[in-house]
Structures are given as structure tokens and as C-alpha cells.
Amino acid sequence: MxxxxxxxxxxxxxxxxxxxxxxxxxxxxxxxxxxxxxxxxxxxxxxxxxxxxxxxxxxxxxxxxxxxxxxxxxxxxxxxxxxxxxxxxxxxxxxxxxxxxxxxxxxxxxxxxxxxxxxxxxxxxxxxxxxxxxxxxQNDNLHEAMGEYANKDYKKMFIMAPNYPAGKDSLTGFKRFYKGEVTSEVYTQVGQTDYAAEIAQIRASGADGVFAFLPGGMGIAFMKQYAQSGVKISIMGPGFSFSQDVLGAIGDAALGVKNSGHWAKDxxxxxxxxxxxxxxxxxxxxxxxxxxxxxxxxxxxxxxxxxxxxxxxxxxxxxxxxxxxxxxxxxxxxNINQHPIQDIYVREVVKDGDVLTNKIIAPVFTDHEDAYAKDCKM
Amino acid sequence: MLTRETIVNIVLAALLLAVPLAANASGQPFYVTIATRVAILALAATGLNLALGLGGLVSFGHAAFFGIGGYAAGILASHSFSGEPLLFGLSGTKQMPLIWVVAMLVAGLVGLLIGTISLRTSGVYFIMITLAFAQMVYYFAISWPAYGGEDGLSILVRNQFAGVNTMKPVSFFLICYVLLMLALGLFVLVRGSRFGSALQAARQNEVRVATVGIAPYRIRLTAFAISAAMTGLAGALYADLNRFVSPSMLSWHMSGELIVLIILGGTGRLFGPLAGAALFVIFEYLLGGLTERWQFFLGLILLATVLFARGGLLGLLAGKARHG
Amino acid sequence: MTLALALEQLLNGLQLGVMLFLMAAGLTLIFGVMGLINLAHGSLYMVGAFACAAVASATGSFWIGLIASFACAAAAGAIVELLVIRRLYDRDHLDQVLATFALILIFSEGTRWLFGSFPLYLDIPRLLQGAVALPGGAQYPVYRLAIIAAGALVALGLYLLIGKTRLGMRIRAGESDREMIGALGVDIRTLYTVVFALGAALAGFAGAMVGALQSVQVGMGEPVLILAFVVIVIGGIGSIKGALLGALLVGVVDTMGRFLLPQVLALFVPPSQAGLIGGAAASMLIYVMMALILAVKPRGLFAAAHA
Structure with missing residues (x-):
């Protein structure tokens, strides 16, 4: 029993x-x-x-x-x-x-x-x-990758982001790896829809590249207005500004833009x-x-x-x-702080048939860790 | 002799206490959180009611005071958490009573400042100027990076009140409820005082008040500052309820909603803000559960209230107001 | 800082000012004639933009869309006036504020219902694409120049309408004495509907023009509405001339402030700090300007007869 x-x-x-x-x-x-x-x-x-x-x-x-x-x-x-x-x-x-x-x-x-x-x-x-x-x-990762990438061909960069903590982190992340000269560091208003004033400053800056972190609708408005402005300085940014969901709205103005990402369709x-x-x-x-x-x-x-x-x-x-x-x-x-360790690439916006999408050009970082993990005591 | 309005008021006050206590007893703490929201919004609107209901000052910028109160709580708590001194070597605090005093002082002072300029004007100018000043504070909060800017500011753990576990929904509700009742008591005192009579008289006939030798400007300014301080207190509580402050507490939609609460409940009435806040939160919860488009229906209800039911909920329940 | 850059920024300020004028003109006209404060004016701006986007994508022509924006906003204005607004003329400002606040909720949610939550995008017509050279070696987008020109034309048109036509005479009469004009046998109800529709059409037109530059989305009218309030408070409520001057002042001061304040601050603090603080200060600049002007002139620069 x-x-x-x-x-x-x-x-x-x-x-x-x-x-x-x-x-x-x-x-x-x-x-x-x-x-x-x-x-x-x-x-x-x-x-x-x-x-x-x-x-x-x-x-x-x-x-x-x-x-x-x-x-x-x-x-x-x-x-x-x-x-x-x-x-x-x-x-x-x-x-x-x-x-x-x-x-x-x-x-x-x-x-x-x-x-x-x-x-x-x-x-x-x-x-x-x-x-x-x-x-x-970690929020900084993709900006860091663009900073590293810009070292290769760009001597002077114009950098801009919205005036909020993620925007500040973005430019800090970019500068953490970029070694060239930053001509201007511009903070725009969150939700801003008109970028005429910033575009004028870009035109006058003498920079040979622009790094812009403008997620969602802000990026769409900026890219459309930039294409109309006659300024030819090349634009780059973190992947979220040129993710699949916004490419359609930006249209052909996005073609050729370099952006960083930890993933692409291809x-x-x-x-x-x-x-x-x-x-x-x-x-x-x-x-x-x-x-x-x-x-x-x-x-x-x-x-x-x-x-x-x-x-x-x-x-x-x-x-x-x-x-x-x-x-x-x-x-x-x-990683120790429970954020990913992963590879980060530079991608380019290309046209695949009728659809705009991102194509990987080259890896920038392998097994990239964020800058904060060392402060995490767990 | 109890008037019909007094009976309605007592019932409302009792309901606001009984419903969350019952919900808590039956293991539904979320309804306590909802009732807390009602109490806090009612407190904020009671503050506005002093200026708007008694003084006829249609402030479309009270979100500024609500948000300033919230930020006072958030900033004091964050300094207490980080241990960095705030100003002149003073440290932050997690003690609610101290936070409330600071919130009321700061909101009152800003109210005094905004009032000093705005009250030089009247009518539609006053509406637009208070709105514009509130927007100024809003944009400042958005773009000033030290306290989170657009991201807002988290209060990791709710602030403390001597001997009470404030993280328990029902204890925090009781704190808010008591403060609301105190504020309503203050409203009654002000309304019955010489100052209150002068304020109401100035609304009805400015010239007559001036000829009796009372300066309407100073009366209104005082009322405006008290009103701002009370709304600031509500803001500090709201920050603790959400354990979070952000610029959206300062947005002009918030100013609009505060006015809406008063009108839904009944303008100038003691319990108008409470009735309005209860109605608003119930709409939000019920309609919001039924349809994502609840704001559309809220708009329709509001429009109907303004056009056809000017007395608001209390007007329907308790008849015409004694204090028009 | 070069001359070309300063010129470009000045044009940007002018373009913003012209847009604000289109909004503020309608607001101030409605207040001047009917004594009504209309918060839902921003919703009519949104209606114009959505009408333009919808019609332009259906017909493939921006120009037809632009006409539609004018027509739809005017129609929406007339309907709202007939159903709601005319009940508010003899109410106090509090009721007007609330009823039109309710209209904002209804318009915003209603538009979201019809068009969904995603922003729509309008393309600039081929004719107005690209940039032209300015004296001094700078370039400027053709479309923004076109907006400035359109705004100037509307201002001129309003001046002629109010100064030289029968309708304008009635509007002026309505502004100075509301009872009198009724006694003169003018059908005042129709006049009010026409004035409200006219203001709505101007707002809708502005929305469509800006929509092509930015994006068309629910809530787009609200920031513009608040700026337009600042404009008419500065200019004096009820005064078209004040609205024009106030709009240009706000447009230029806002744009130049955002551009210059960070640069001035950069002389004293590190550039990234200057950008942040300058940005914060610039966003409050026009409100400070408003406070200063009101401290001197409590009823604005060109106060109308009654307010």
C-alpha cells in the first residue's frame, strides 16, 4: 500500500x-x-x-x-x-x-x-x-554604429535629433565613436513637422554628411522637405528612421540613404x-x-x-x-544587464522591384555590447 | 432643513467612499485606483471652480498648475532618491505632506505671476492668455532636459505618508479622499466669507464692486492664486497615483478636461467637480471599454450638455443652482 | 553666419507667418463679427488637409485637391454653424469654449474613424517641386515661395473683400454694431453663416498647403490653433490688420529665435548644452513676447472696438 x-x-x-x-x-x-x-x-x-x-x-x-x-x-x-x-x-x-x-x-x-x-x-x-x-x-547601439561608419568617408558631420532624452542619447552615442569634426549639434522640437530652419543650417554648415535621428513622422516630414530643398549633402541615420514602415511614405527621397541596423530582410x-x-x-x-x-x-x-x-x-x-x-x-x-550582444550592420535603402527596402552593405560591429553594461551589478 | 442639493451632495460623498471600499473588500483593487482618479480630478477641478465658478474667471490654463504640482512631487522624489541636493543645498524628500506644501507654494506663486499679467485683461483675452501661458510652461517642460523632458519623470516608489503603506491602493485612496473633503470644506468657507462675496459680486457687476471701494483686481488675483495652489496639490497626488509625471499633464487638453469636469457636474456648485469627475471617469471607463472611439461620444455628450442641459448632472439631480 | 543663411531663415519665418495669418484671419473675423471664440478652427484646418489628400489621391491632381480643401472646409464650417455655432452667439464665452472643445473631440475622432490612424502624405505638385536660386547664392524651395505668394494674395483679397464689396460692408457694420445691422434689414443669420464658412475655408486652404509640406494627420490643427491665438491676442482680437502683423511677427520671431538663440548661447556654454538650452528658451520666446506686448497694451496692438 x-x-x-x-x-x-x-x-x-x-x-x-x-x-x-x-x-x-x-x-x-x-x-x-x-x-x-x-x-x-x-x-x-x-x-x-x-x-x-x-x-x-x-x-x-x-x-x-x-x-x-x-x-x-x-x-x-x-x-x-x-x-x-x-x-x-x-x-x-x-x-x-x-x-x-x-x-x-x-x-x-x-x-x-x-x-x-x-x-x-x-x-x-x-x-x-x-x-x-x-x-x-540598447538605445545607443545604432547611433554608435553610424558614428563608427562615418569615420570612414566623412570629415565633418552635421548631427541632429529631437530634444528629448532618447535624442540626446542618440547624439552622445554617435559622438562616442565618431572621430571627425562635428560642425553643429542641433536639437529639434519633439513632434516638429517643419524643418525649414534646420535645412537652412545644414545648407550653410559646410559639412560633408548629415546624421539625423528623427523617428516616425518627424523623419518622413524631414526627408520630404530635404528632397525639395536642393541641398545635396548626404544623409545617414539609425535604422529606425528608415525602417520598412516609413520607407513607403518617404518615397524615392530615401534612395541611397545609409543607415544602421541589427537586422535586414536579406x-x-x-x-x-x-x-x-x-x-x-x-x-x-x-x-x-x-x-x-x-x-x-x-x-x-x-x-x-x-x-x-x-x-x-x-x-x-x-x-x-x-x-x-x-x-x-x-x-x-x-549581456550581464540582460540586453542583447549582437552584430550591427550598415544598410542602404534600395529599390527591390517597386518596393523600397534596406540592403546590408557591411558589418560595422561584431558582438557589440552597450556602454552601460559595466555599471550593472547583478 | 436639508435642501435637495445637500442630500445629493451627501449621497455623492458617501458613494465615493463606499464604492472603492466595497471593491477593495471584494478583491477588485483596480476599482479603487479608478476611484482615486475621480477624487484627484475632482480636487483639481474644485481648485479651478474657485476661480471659474465663484470668480467667473474662465482659465484655460489650469493644466499648468496641475502639471507644476506633479513636477514638484516628481522632482522632490527624484532628488530624494538620488541624494543630490536640489536648490541652495536643500535636499529632496519622499514625505507627502512636505511635497504637498511645496507643490501648493510653487503652483500658487506661478499662479500669482500668470494672474498678474492675465487679469489685466478679461473675457476672451483672458481665456487665450491663460491658454498661451500654459503652453509656455508645457514647451518649457518638454525641452528642459534635466527632469526627463518629453520622456517625463518616474517616481519609482510612491511617496510616503507617516505610518501608512501608500502602495496599497485603498490607503492612498483614503488620503486623496480626505484631502478632497478638506478642499471642499475650504470652498464652502471661501464662498461664505466676505472675500467670497466680493469675488462673486465682482463677477456679476464689476463696476458696483469698485464703487464700494473693493479692488476687483486684487480679489481676483488672490482667488486665482488659491485656485492654482489647490490644483497644484491635485497634481502632486496625480503624480503619486501614476508614479509618473510627464509634460502631457501640462497639455491644453488637460486644461480643457478640467473645465469639462466642472460643466458636466454643474458650474459654480460645491459638488459640481466631484459629480463631473465621476461622470467623466465612468464615461472613459465604460465607453472606452465598449469602443475605441469613446472620445467621439464624449464630444457628443459634452455638446449636448452645453446646448441643452446647462446645469450639468447636479442641475438634473438637484434642480436650479442657488449660486448661479 | 552668411547673408544667404539669414535671408533663407527670414523667408522661413515669413512662410510660417503667412500660414498663421490664414488661420488667424478666420478666427479674428469670426470673433469680430459674431463675438464667438472658436476652438474648433484647428479642426477645420485638418478637414481641409484631409480633403485635399483624399481628393488628390483619388484624382491624381493636387490642384483639384486644393479646390476640394477649400470647398470641404467651407461646407463643414457652414454645417457646423447651422447645427451648433448659431446656438452659441448669445451664450457666454465659457459655453462657447466648451461647445467648440466638444467639436474638436468629435472632429478628431470622426476623422480617425474615416481615415484611420496612419498619417497621409501629399506630394507637392510637379510644377512647384525643387528649389530656385536666390540673390546671394542661396537656394529656396519653390513650394515655400508659392505659399508666401498665396498668403499675400489672400491678404489682398480679404482687404478688397472687406473694403470694397457689399458683403464687406455688412461685415464691417456687424463688427461695429450688431443690433444696428439687423435693423437695417440685412439677413444677419445668412451673414453669420457666410462669415463662418469663409473663415473655415481659409483654415482648410492653409491645412492643405501645409499638408503637402509635412503630413496629414489627426490633431495637426492644434499646435497651429494655439499659435493663431497668440497671433490674434498680439494683434488685437477682431482686427484683420492686427492678425496680419501679429502673424508675421510671430512667424519671424519664432523662426529666428530657434535659429539664433542656440548660436548666441554657444558663445558662453559648450555647443551641445547651447543647443539644448537655446532650444528650450526659443520654444518659449513668442509667449514671452506676447506677455510683454500685453503688459504694455492689454488689448493687443490693434484692438477692435469691442472685445
């Missing part, structure tokens, strides 16, 4: 550990589905959902809400998801300011946060947190081919860098969920940290 019971408990405990695969996991996705930045959020959602679908784990539930790119709204949604829906993981926020409003208090309440894009310096260094993962990059590896094919089949359009990052975040969570119960924080974190996934980016692993 005793034997029988112990056998039963054994079976039970085995089935419990085996069942770890099927522990319910609730993910709250907060992203921007309306307003000027909606394109980024929609790609984030779609990339993430593709990964969850491919994982085929019925116990993973995702609830999605629109933050309208408003920090207050994001905070309210996060409160609701944590208090009312009782999610285990939050993810999906595109913008650094919204992330700073949500992520620190989410991890303080014991929830995981896996970032699909935003990666402010403030969370990468001293204030890194065991529950905060970033599946994208990156030659098996996982990437499968991903691009699957994304196109599912949604009928080309994926952007945001879709890739969210796809990897989805893969990361699904891979950890297959081996550990999210309620067991330590075990789940250990599984996430292994980054046991096939990323379309090729190599992917986590």
Missing part, C-alpha cells in the same frame, strides 16, 4: 514537472495602435503574435491594449493588467518615455518586463533589474528566411525591424514557458537568460 502511494506521488510529481510546459502564462501587451506612431505598434503586435502562434502553446494567453503613445494611458493600462487581469509578463511598449513610466513599477511589483523596442540608458546600467529584459538592443540565415516568409504569408507585407524584435521577444517568452513556470521567478528568469531561440538576426545572446 505504502509503495503504491509513493509510486502515485512519484507519478504525480513527475507529471507536475512535466506539466511545466502547460502552466498558464498571461502576457499583457501594451503598444501603440493609434495615432502617428501606430505603424510601429502594429508591427510589434504582429511580430509578437506570430512567435506565440508558432510556439503552439495553448496555455499562453496574450491580452493587447492600445496606449495611444500616451504615458498616462500606458500607466493606467499597466495598473489594470497587473491588478485586474493579473498578467505575469508585460511587453510591447515602443517608446522610451512610456517604458520609463511602466517598466520600473511593473518590476517593483514582481512582474517580468520584456522590452520589444524601447531601451533607455537609465535601465541598462546601475538600475538594471533581474526582471527587466530587453530583446531589441540577412543570410535560415531563421530569417523562414521568418520573412511566415510574416509575409500571415500579414501580406514585409516585416520591419520592430516586428523582428517583437518576434524574438515572443520566442524568448515561449521558450522559457516551455521549460519553467513563470510563478517560479528564478527558474523562469534563468530560462529567459539562456536565450534558446533561432533569431532572424542570427547570433543572439544576453
Amino acid at each position: 505504502k509503495k503504491l502511494i509513493s509510486a502515485a506521488t512519484l507519478a504525480l510529481s513527475m507529471s507536475v514537472s512535466g506539466l511545466a510546459v502547460a502552466e498558464p502564462l498571461k502576457i499583457g501587451m501594451i503598444t501603440t495602435l493609434s495615432g502617428g506612431g501606430a505603424g510601429l505598434g502594429i508591427d510589434t503586435r504582429d511580430g509578437f503574435m506570430l512567435a506565440i502562434k508558432q510556439a503552439g502553446n495553448d496555455e499562453i494567453e496574450v491580452i493587447t491594449e492600445d496606449d495611444g503613445q500616451k504615458p498616462e494611458l500606458a500607466v493606467q493600462i499597466a495598473d489594470k493588467m497587473v491588478q485586474s487581469d493579473q498578467v505575469d509578463i508585460l511587453t510591447g511598449i515602443v517608446w522610451s518615455n512610456l517604458l520609463m513610466a511602466v517598466a520600473p513599477s511593473a518590476v517593483a511589483q514582481g512582474k517580468f518586463y520584456v522590452s520589444t523596442n524601447a531601451a533607455p540608458a537609465a535601465l541598462a546600467g546601475e538600475n538594471c533589474n533581474p526582471l527587466y529584459f530587453n530583446a531589441a538592443y 540577412l543570410d540565415n535560415e531563421a530569417n528566411k523562414k521568418f520573412v516568409e511566415a510574416f509575409q504569408a500571415e500579414y501580406g507585407r514585409l516585416p520591419s525591424i520592430y516586428a523582428v524584435q517583437a518576434y524574438d521577444a515572443g520566442q524568448l517568452i515561449a521558450s522559457a514557458a516551455a521549460k519553467a513556470d513563470v510563478k517560479d521567478t528564478e527558474a523562469f528568469r534563468a530560462e529567459l537568460l539562456k536565450a534558446d531561440i533561432q533569431s532572424p538576426r542570427g547570433k543572439f545572446k544576453f
Whole structure:
């Protein structure tokens, strides 16, 4: 009789550990589905959902809400998801300011946060947190790559970014690697739509290159006006200014622009081919860098969920940290501060048939780490 | 003798207390958070009601004071967190009462400054000038990098109040509720005082007040500054509710919403702001759950209120206001 | 700093000023004649831009789009006036502010409903593409010069309309004495609708012109609306002349401030600091200017008879 019971408990405990695969996991996705930045959020959602679908784990539930790119709204949604829906993981926020409003208090309440894009310096260094993962990059990375790239052919650079922390980080990152002369460092207003004054300054600057970090609608407006201005100085920027989602709106004005990225559609590896094919089949359009990052975040969570119960924080974190996934980016692993170590390339905007897209020219950095990891004590 | 309005007021005050406590008891802390939002917005609108309802000063810039209060809380907390001294060697703080005092002082002083220039004008000029000054503060907050600029400022852990665990939704709600009740009490005191009578008289007939030897300008300026300070206090609480401050607290939509709260509830009435805030947040929650286009319907409701139901919710419930 | 750069920045300021004038003229006209403060004026600007983008992409012609922007904004203005605005003339400013604030919510959400959340993009017509050489060796986009010219034409047109036509006479009469004009047998309700539609059409036209330069999206009218308020407060509410002068002043001061303040500051602090602080200071410059002007002239530079 005793034997029988112990056998039963054994079976039970085995089935419990085996069942770890099927522990319910609730993910709250907060992203921007309306307003000027909606394109980024929609790609984030779609990339993430593709990964969850491919994982085929019925116990993973995702609830999605629109933050309208408003920090207050994001905070309210996060409160609701944590208090009312009782999610285990939050993810999906595109913008650094919204992330700073949500992520620190989410991890303080014991929830995981896996970032699909935003990666402010403030969370990468001293204030890194065991529950905060970033599946994208660190904000400075792509700017650093352009600084390194500009060393090759450009002696004098005109650099500009919006006047907000990510803009400041951008120019700091660029200057961290650029060794030539910076003729002017210009900060524009956030959400600015008219760049006539800045274009006049570029024309008069005598620089031989322009580095512009203007995400979303700002970049579109700038590039269209720049093309009309008659100024011929070549433009370069980080990948997000020339991501798939904005290229169509900029039009041919973007042709030939050099930009940095940790992924491009033509990156030659098996996982990437499968991903691009699957994304196109599912949604009928080309994926952007945001879709890739969210796809990897989805893969990361699904891979950890297959081996550990999210309620067991330590075990789940250990599984996430292994980054046991096939990323379309090729190599992917986590640094000590739980931000990626990855390769970064320079890409050029080209025309593929009728569609504008990015083509990789050359790698700039291999296994690039961010500048803040050394301050992270974990 | 209780008037119908007093009964409605008591019911409203009791409901605002009872609903979140019941929600908390039945394990629905999110509704407590919603009720806290109602209390804080009502407090902000009560501040505006002093200027707008009693004094007839249509300020379209009260978001400036709301945001300044919020930033006072955020900046003090961030200095307390980082340990860097703030100004003249003074350090930051995480103590709510101190933060409230600072928020009210700073918002009141800015109110005094803006009022000094704006109150030289009247009517539609006043509306536009208060709006423009609020925009000035907004753009300053966006482009001044020291405290996060456009990104805003996180308060990692809610500030402290002696002996209370403020991270518990219900404790924080009670703090806000008590402050709201105190503010409503102050509103009653002001309304009944000589100062309040002069303020209301100045709204109805400026010339007559001036001939009695009272300077309407100084009365209005005082009212405007008190109003700004009260809205600033609400801003500090709002920052603690969200554990986050950003320039959008200063945006002109916020100014518009504060006026909307008063009108929805009933202009110039003691409990107008509370009724309006409750209605607004319920709309936002219910309509927002039903349709992403809730602002469209909010617009329609608001338009209908202005055109056909000028007394607001309290006008419907309690009849015509005694204080027009 | 070269002369060419200064000239280019001056033109940029002028172009911004002209756009602001198109907005401010309608606002100030509506206030002058009907005594109404209209927050929804920015929504009419947005309506014009969306109409232009939709029609231009359907017909392939920017010019037809431009005409559509004029017509749609005027029609939207007339409808809004008939349904809502005319109930507000004898209300106080508080009710007007709220009702038109409600209209903003309805217009913005309604437009999002119709066109989705993504910005639309208009292309500049072929005729106005590229840049021309300016004296001094600089170049300037043709399209921006065209905007300046269009604004100057509208200003001239308004001057003639108000000074030389029967409609203009009624408008002037309405501005100086509202009861009198009714007594003279003028159909005042029609006059009000016409004036409101005219103001709306100007805003819609401005929206379409700017839309081709920037992007067409929900909420695009709001920053412009607030600048237009500053303009008419500076110029004196109700005065077209004040609106023109105020618009040019705000346009030039804003552009030059953004350009010069960081450079001046760079003489004292490191360039990256100068950029940040200068940018912050420049964004407040026009509001400081407004405060200074009001401190001296509380009713603006060209105050109308009543306000």
C-alpha cells in the first residue's frame, strides 16, 4: 500500500514537472495602435503574435491594449493588467518615455518586463533589474554604429535629433565613436513637422554628411522637405528612421540613404528566411525591424514557458537568460544587464522591384555590447 | 432643513467612499485606483471652480498648475532618491505632506505671476492668455532636459505618508479622499466669507464692486492664486497615483478636461467637480471599454450638455443652482 | 553666419507667418463679427488637409485637391454653424469654449474613424517641386515661395473683400454694431453663416498647403490653433490688420529665435548644452513676447472696438 502511494506521488510529481510546459502564462501587451506612431505598434503586435502562434502553446494567453503613445494611458493600462487581469509578463511598449513610466513599477511589483523596442540608458546600467529584459538592443547601439561608419568617408558631420532624452542619447552615442569634426549639434522640437530652419543650417554648415535621428513622422516630414530643398549633402541615420514602415511614405527621397541596423530582410540565415516568409504569408507585407524584435521577444517568452513556470521567478528568469531561440538576426545572446550582444550592420535603402527596402552593405560591429553594461551589478 | 442639493451632495460623498471600499473588500483593487482618479480630478477641478465658478474667471490654463504640482512631487522624489541636493543645498524628500506644501507654494506663486499679467485683461483675452501661458510652461517642460523632458519623470516608489503603506491602493485612496473633503470644506468657507462675496459680486457687476471701494483686481488675483495652489496639490497626488509625471499633464487638453469636469457636474456648485469627475471617469471607463472611439461620444455628450442641459448632472439631480 | 543663411531663415519665418495669418484671419473675423471664440478652427484646418489628400489621391491632381480643401472646409464650417455655432452667439464665452472643445473631440475622432490612424502624405505638385536660386547664392524651395505668394494674395483679397464689396460692408457694420445691422434689414443669420464658412475655408486652404509640406494627420490643427491665438491676442482680437502683423511677427520671431538663440548661447556654454538650452528658451520666446506686448497694451496692438 505504502509503495503504491509513493509510486502515485512519484507519478504525480513527475507529471507536475512535466506539466511545466502547460502552466498558464498571461502576457499583457501594451503598444501603440493609434495615432502617428501606430505603424510601429502594429508591427510589434504582429511580430509578437506570430512567435506565440508558432510556439503552439495553448496555455499562453496574450491580452493587447492600445496606449495611444500616451504615458498616462500606458500607466493606467499597466495598473489594470497587473491588478485586474493579473498578467505575469508585460511587453510591447515602443517608446522610451512610456517604458520609463511602466517598466520600473511593473518590476517593483514582481512582474517580468520584456522590452520589444524601447531601451533607455537609465535601465541598462546601475538600475538594471533581474526582471527587466530587453530583446531589441540598447538605445545607443545604432547611433554608435553610424558614428563608427562615418569615420570612414566623412570629415565633418552635421548631427541632429529631437530634444528629448532618447535624442540626446542618440547624439552622445554617435559622438562616442565618431572621430571627425562635428560642425553643429542641433536639437529639434519633439513632434516638429517643419524643418525649414534646420535645412537652412545644414545648407550653410559646410559639412560633408548629415546624421539625423528623427523617428516616425518627424523623419518622413524631414526627408520630404530635404528632397525639395536642393541641398545635396548626404544623409545617414539609425535604422529606425528608415525602417520598412516609413520607407513607403518617404518615397524615392530615401534612395541611397545609409543607415544602421541589427537586422535586414536579406540577412543570410535560415531563421530569417523562414521568418520573412511566415510574416509575409500571415500579414501580406514585409516585416520591419520592430516586428523582428517583437518576434524574438515572443520566442524568448515561449521558450522559457516551455521549460519553467513563470510563478517560479528564478527558474523562469534563468530560462529567459539562456536565450534558446533561432533569431532572424542570427547570433543572439544576453549581456550581464540582460540586453542583447549582437552584430550591427550598415544598410542602404534600395529599390527591390517597386518596393523600397534596406540592403546590408557591411558589418560595422561584431558582438557589440552597450556602454552601460559595466555599471550593472547583478 | 436639508435642501435637495445637500442630500445629493451627501449621497455623492458617501458613494465615493463606499464604492472603492466595497471593491477593495471584494478583491477588485483596480476599482479603487479608478476611484482615486475621480477624487484627484475632482480636487483639481474644485481648485479651478474657485476661480471659474465663484470668480467667473474662465482659465484655460489650469493644466499648468496641475502639471507644476506633479513636477514638484516628481522632482522632490527624484532628488530624494538620488541624494543630490536640489536648490541652495536643500535636499529632496519622499514625505507627502512636505511635497504637498511645496507643490501648493510653487503652483500658487506661478499662479500669482500668470494672474498678474492675465487679469489685466478679461473675457476672451483672458481665456487665450491663460491658454498661451500654459503652453509656455508645457514647451518649457518638454525641452528642459534635466527632469526627463518629453520622456517625463518616474517616481519609482510612491511617496510616503507617516505610518501608512501608500502602495496599497485603498490607503492612498483614503488620503486623496480626505484631502478632497478638506478642499471642499475650504470652498464652502471661501464662498461664505466676505472675500467670497466680493469675488462673486465682482463677477456679476464689476463696476458696483469698485464703487464700494473693493479692488476687483486684487480679489481676483488672490482667488486665482488659491485656485492654482489647490490644483497644484491635485497634481502632486496625480503624480503619486501614476508614479509618473510627464509634460502631457501640462497639455491644453488637460486644461480643457478640467473645465469639462466642472460643466458636466454643474458650474459654480460645491459638488459640481466631484459629480463631473465621476461622470467623466465612468464615461472613459465604460465607453472606452465598449469602443475605441469613446472620445467621439464624449464630444457628443459634452455638446449636448452645453446646448441643452446647462446645469450639468447636479442641475438634473438637484434642480436650479442657488449660486448661479 | 552668411547673408544667404539669414535671408533663407527670414523667408522661413515669413512662410510660417503667412500660414498663421490664414488661420488667424478666420478666427479674428469670426470673433469680430459674431463675438464667438472658436476652438474648433484647428479642426477645420485638418478637414481641409484631409480633403485635399483624399481628393488628390483619388484624382491624381493636387490642384483639384486644393479646390476640394477649400470647398470641404467651407461646407463643414457652414454645417457646423447651422447645427451648433448659431446656438452659441448669445451664450457666454465659457459655453462657447466648451461647445467648440466638444467639436474638436468629435472632429478628431470622426476623422480617425474615416481615415484611420496612419498619417497621409501629399506630394507637392510637379510644377512647384525643387528649389530656385536666390540673390546671394542661396537656394529656396519653390513650394515655400508659392505659399508666401498665396498668403499675400489672400491678404489682398480679404482687404478688397472687406473694403470694397457689399458683403464687406455688412461685415464691417456687424463688427461695429450688431443690433444696428439687423435693423437695417440685412439677413444677419445668412451673414453669420457666410462669415463662418469663409473663415473655415481659409483654415482648410492653409491645412492643405501645409499638408503637402509635412503630413496629414489627426490633431495637426492644434499646435497651429494655439499659435493663431497668440497671433490674434498680439494683434488685437477682431482686427484683420492686427492678425496680419501679429502673424508675421510671430512667424519671424519664432523662426529666428530657434535659429539664433542656440548660436548666441554657444558663445558662453559648450555647443551641445547651447543647443539644448537655446532650444528650450526659443520654444518659449513668442509667449514671452506676447506677455510683454500685453503688459504694455492689454488689448493687443490693434484692438477692435469691442472685445
